[in-house]
Amino acid sequence: MQFWEKDEDGRMIINVGPSHPAMHGTLRVIVELDGEVILRADPEIGYLHRGVEKLAEHLNYQAIIPYTDRLNYVSSLMNNMAFCLAVEKLLEIEVPKRAQYLRVIFSEFARISDHLVCVGTNVVDLGALTPFWWLYKLREDIYELFEMTFGARLTHNYMRIGGVSADPPRDFYARAKALAEETYRVVDETSALLTDNRIFLKRTVGVSPISPEEAIEWGFTGPVLRATGYEWDLRKAEPYSSYDDFDFDIPVGNSGDVFDRYMVRMEEMRQSARIIQQALEGLPEGPWIVDDPTVALPVKDDVYTKIESLIHHFKIVMDGIQVPAGEAYAAVEAANGELGFHIISDGTGKPRRLRIRPPCFAIYQAFNRLLQGHLVSDLVAVLGSLNIVAGELDR
Amino acid sequence: MDRESAKKLVEEVAGEALEGFLETGDVLADAFVSRDKIVDVLLTLREEKGFKMLVDLFGVDRRPDEERLEVVYLLLNLKEKARIRIRVKVPFDDPVVPSLTPRWKGADWFEREAYDMFGIVFKGHPDLRRLLMWEGFDGHPLRKDFPLKGKLLPDQRYSRNDPRRHGWEA
Numbered sequence: 001m002q003f004w005e006k007d008e009d010g011r012m013i014i015n016v017g018p019s020h021p022a023m024h025g026t027l028r029v030i031v032e033l034d035g036e037v038i039l040r041a042d043p044e045i046g047y048l049h050r051g052v053e054k055l056a057e058h059l060n061y062q063a064i065i066p067y068t069d070r071l072n073y074v075s076s077l078m079n080n081m082a083f084c085l086a087v088e089k090l091l092e093i094e095v096p097k098r099a100q101y102l103r104v105i106f107s108e109f110a111r112i113s114d115h116l117v118c119v120g121t122n123v124v125d126l127g128a129l130t131p132f133w134w135l136y137k138l139r140e141d142i143y144e145l146f147e148m149t150f151g152a153r154l155t156h157n158y159m160r161i162g163g164v165s166a167d168p169p170r171d172f173y174a175r176a177k178a179l180a181e182e183t184y185r186v187v188d189e190t191s192a193l194l195t196d197n198r199i200f201l202k203r204t205v206g207v208s209p210i211s212p213e214e215a216i217e218w219g220f221t222g223p224v225l226r227a228t229g230y231e232w233d234l235r236k237a238e239p240y241s242s243y244d245d246f247d248f249d250i251p252v253g254n255s256g257d258v259f260d261r262y263m264v265r266m267e268e269m270r271q272s273a274r275i276i277q278q279a280l281e282g283l284p285e286g287p288w289i290v291d292d293p294t295v296a297l298p299v300k301d302d303v304y305t306k307i308e309s310l311i312h313h314f315k316i317v318m319d320g321i322q323v324p325a326g327e328a329y330a331a332v333e334a335a336n337g338e339l340g341f342h343i344i345s346d347g348t349g350k351p352r353r354l355r356i357r358p359p360c361f362a363i364y365q366a367f368n369r370l371l372q373g374h375l376v377s378d379l380v381a382v383l384g385s386l387n388i389v390a391g392e393l394d395r
Numbered sequence: 396m397d398r399e400s401a402k403k404l405v406e407e408v409a410g411e412a413l414e415g416f417l418e419t420g421d422v423l424a425d426a427f428v429s430r431d432k433i434v435d436v437l438l439t440l441r442e443e444k445g446f447k448m449l450v451d452l453f454g455v456d457r458r459p460d461e462e463r464l465e466v467v468y469l470l471l472n473l474k475e476k477a478r479i480r481i482r483v484k485v486p487f488d489d490p491v492v493p494s495l496t497p498r499w500k501g502a503d504w505f506e507r508e509a510y511d512m513f514g515i516v517f518k519g520h521p522d523l524r525r526l527l528m529w530e531g532f533d534g535h536p537l538r539k540d541f542p543l544k545g546k547l548l549p550d551q552r553y554s555r556n557d558p559r560r561h562g563w564e565a
Contacts, residue, residue, distance in 0.1 A: 046527035053512075054536055058543055089421055216447050216473065219501035230473075237476050328421045329469065329480075331450075340451060342467075357451040357469075365504035394527055 011039065016379070018047045023383070024121055025390030029367070033376060041371045041379070043364060049394040056354040060320030061087055062161060064354065069155035071339075071356065071392040075114035077106045078334045079392075080159035085240060086330035086341040087161045090323045093295060098286045099163035100242040105176065105279045106146075106158065107241075107332070108272040112183055113142045114335035114387070115223075115265040115272075122262065122384030123194060126203045131190045138179075138186045145175055161321055162296050163289030177280055183273040191266055204259035208370040208382045215256060218369070219362030222337025223264045224386060228256030234333035241332075245282070246275045258385040295321055320349020336360055336387055358392040396477040398423050405479060408439045417482070422469070425480040433483050434493045437468060441499070446470040446479065449495075452505035454485075454513035458539035463487045466515060468495075485515055494520035512537035 017028035026047035032040040052071065056064045068083045069076040081103050088095060095103075120135035143153045149168045150158045158165055168176075194200050210220075212230035225232055233250045235243040251267035253260025289296045293312040302309035325347035331340035337359030344353040363386050370382055396404075401423035406413060412432035417425040428436050440446040451469040464485035471478050483492055494517035495502040506517040507526040514535035517523055525532060534541050 046525075046529070049527040051536060054541075054543065057539075217500050219449055232473055237473075327417075327419045327425075329451075329478075330421070338450065340469075342451070342453070342469075344455065352457070353455050355451070355453045355455075355467075357453075361504060361508075362501060365501070369500075 010034070014376075018044075024388065025393075027383070027388060027390060027393075029379070029383075031371075031376065031379065036375050036377075038371050038374055038376060038379065041368045043367045045364070045390075046394050048390040052395045053354055053356060056351055058350065060317075060349045061323060061351065062316070062321060064351075065159065065161075066155065066157045069157055071358065071395060072114070072334065072336070072360075072389045073154055073391050074117050074389055075110035075335045076154070076156055077103075077110040077158060078332055078339065080157065081107055081241065082330060082332040082334070082339045083341045084159045084161050085332065086328050086343050087321070087323060089328040089330050090326055090343060090345055091161070091295065091321070093162055093290055093292065095163055095241070096287045096290060097242065097284045099288045101279045101283050102164050102168070102288060103159060103241050104243065104246070105276055105283075106149075106156075106164075108276045108279075109142050109145070109176075109179075111272045111335045112269050113139045115269050116142075118335075118384070118387040119190070119262060119265055122258075122381070122387075123200065125380040125384045126200065128194065128197070128200065131193050134186060134190050134193075138182060141179055141182065145172070145179060148172065148175070160289055160296065162292065163287070165289075167288050173280060173283075176276065180273040180276045180280070183269055187266055187269050194262070195266075201259065203378075203381055204262060204385075205257060206255070207258045207378050208256075208374060210256040210366075210370065212256070214369075218366040220337065220366070221362070222333065222335070222359050223261055223268065224256070224363055225337065226250065227253035227260035227264045229254045234331060234338060238331075240330070243275075246278045248275050258381050261385040322349055323347070323351075331357070334359055336389070336392075337363065339392070356392075356395055358395065360386070360388045360393045364388050364393060396423060396472070396475045401477060401479055402426075404444055405481075408444065409436050412436060414484070417480075419480070422478045422480045425482070427482045427484060430483050430485070430492060433468075433481070434495055434498065437470070437481060437495060438498055440470060440479070440481075444472070445474055446472045446477075448473060449499060449501045449505075450478070452495075452502055452509065454509040454515050454537070456513060456537065456539045463539075464490055464513060464515060466492055466509060490515045491518050492516070493518050494523075496520050511535070514538065 012033045014031050017023040018026040028044045030042045031038055052067050065080055068079040071079045116135040116139045120132045124132040147153050149172055150156045212228040215225050215228045229252050231250050231252050248271045251264050253264050298309035298312050303313045323345045325345055327344050329340055329342040331338045339359055340357035342355035343351050346352045405424045405426045409428050412429045414427035419425045448471040450471045453467055455465040457463050462484050464487055466483045468481045506520055509515050510523055511525040511528055
């Protein structure tokens with residue numbers, strides 16, 4: 001198969017992906033080159049399109065949560081949370097304080113692991129292998145913590161509508177505290193390798209800068225927007241799940257280039273560790289899911305011994321949680337930016353329409369703008385710094 | 396900004412193009428705007444009222460309701476932390492909406508996706524191709540009359556993957 005061709009002006013068209021070592025996930029870009037300079041890059045997406053929005057119209061609300069795990073599979077806990085927040089908005093229920101804190105702890109761990117993957121794979125594409133191992137060691141430790149808590153490493157399915165599925169085991173707290181400490185150490189060590197590294201600086205500084213005005217026009221959110229110098233974080237701007245209880249800073253860059261995105265992500269990991277420490281410190285006692293038999297599944301022992309609990313269990317599993325008719329949009333600050341779920345409910349146990357607003361989608365549509373005039377070797381640097389996850393891009 | 400002032404703002408910007416409000420609790424104002432004026436309304440909101448970010452744009456199919464198709468625009472004012480939603484009703488037999496992309500870059504892929512999934516044509520879009528489905532795909536998957544299990548391509552019929560072999564053809 002021919003993978004490149006030349007037209008009469010001497011310009012070359014190269015097809016990169018969808019299966020290519022430097023394309024993380026199934027991404028495909030058709031690049032038009034003049035020598036080594038990129039004239040036009042046309043990303044083609046949809047290789048991981050599984051029709052989650054369509055499937056959701058045929059599923060009960062609680063059965064959609066495992067599907068949200070498969071959107072951004074690098075930080076699936078935050079997807080769970082965004083979906084649950086949207087349903088809770090329609091149900092108008094207040095989640096218990098302990099569940100809110102647990103959600104915050106696990107979301108921040110998910111954010112750290114997402115940033116670790118992003119920075120690690122970005123620098124490995126640029127030729128630095130050691131930071132990759134150091135970062136992935138911490139990610140492995142976080143995944144072991146997740147496995148200990150919910151029994152799954154990648155697709156956790158931990159959050160429930162109205163709370164979380166279970167209280168963490170007893171030895172969770174000490175390990176989580178140690179991991180938060182470890183995060184600072186790993187981030188410091190890795191930045192000692194990278195931040196002043198001349199090769200890394202040459203490959204990243206001044207590559208694909210963008211102004212905040214333009215980033216906003218494209219719909220950028222998350223670290224890519226903050227790298228341009230615009231301070232916008234939903235955790236501060238529209239606090240959800242008790243984020244206003246915690247003290248943390250929003251790191252911003254100034255030019256929006258690949259290096260600034262890297263710096264913002266590194267600092268965000270430290271801030272996430274700060275939030276985790278505060279949340280573990282102030283974790284309130286109490287229930288971890290709402291006390292409402294029409295929303296939360298009853299305790300398993302009661303299902304076997306009490307007829308009411310058996311009926312509630314049956315009704316929730318068979319008919320689904322009955323959500324009042326209406327519409328609601330809830331968004332969280334996911335690792336890549338604003339992840340939103342818009343639910344249109346017609347009053348039954350299944351949504352009439354579920355719209356997922358993935359952060360990558362708005363960012364990746366500007367790929368041509370971000371690459372034009374740069375060298376073909378910058379393509380992998382830019383792609384890695386945007387952290388495009390095909391699972392949430394294509395849904 | 397509170398609900399009252401947001402509603403007034405939308406009334407002021409939309410003027411005669413306003414077709415009514417929808418009561419949803421999650422945003423400050425949720426309004427239907429007529430199809431011809433939609434681009435002007437959205438651009439005025441951006442240029443004069445500070446709603447700089449187009450967070451989301453998507454289609455909706457409300458079958459079995461009479462007025463099926465709809466396009467929803469979610470706007471965000473970053474300075475005042477305010478969100479408003481603008482909607483357009485799209486007639487099913489003439490699913491055409493003026494495109495926002497020539498004036499607002501961020502609408503590009505969202506419009507392509509809505510075209511792909513619902514068959515809503517955005518008039519004036521510079522590059523209206525399918526986005527998630529492949530070129531040459533037949534139908535628009537998120538329409539309610541599109542079957543959940545999909546459609547077979549002509550060369551897949553009577554092959555080993557034919558669901559009729561297993562007897563679960565609906």
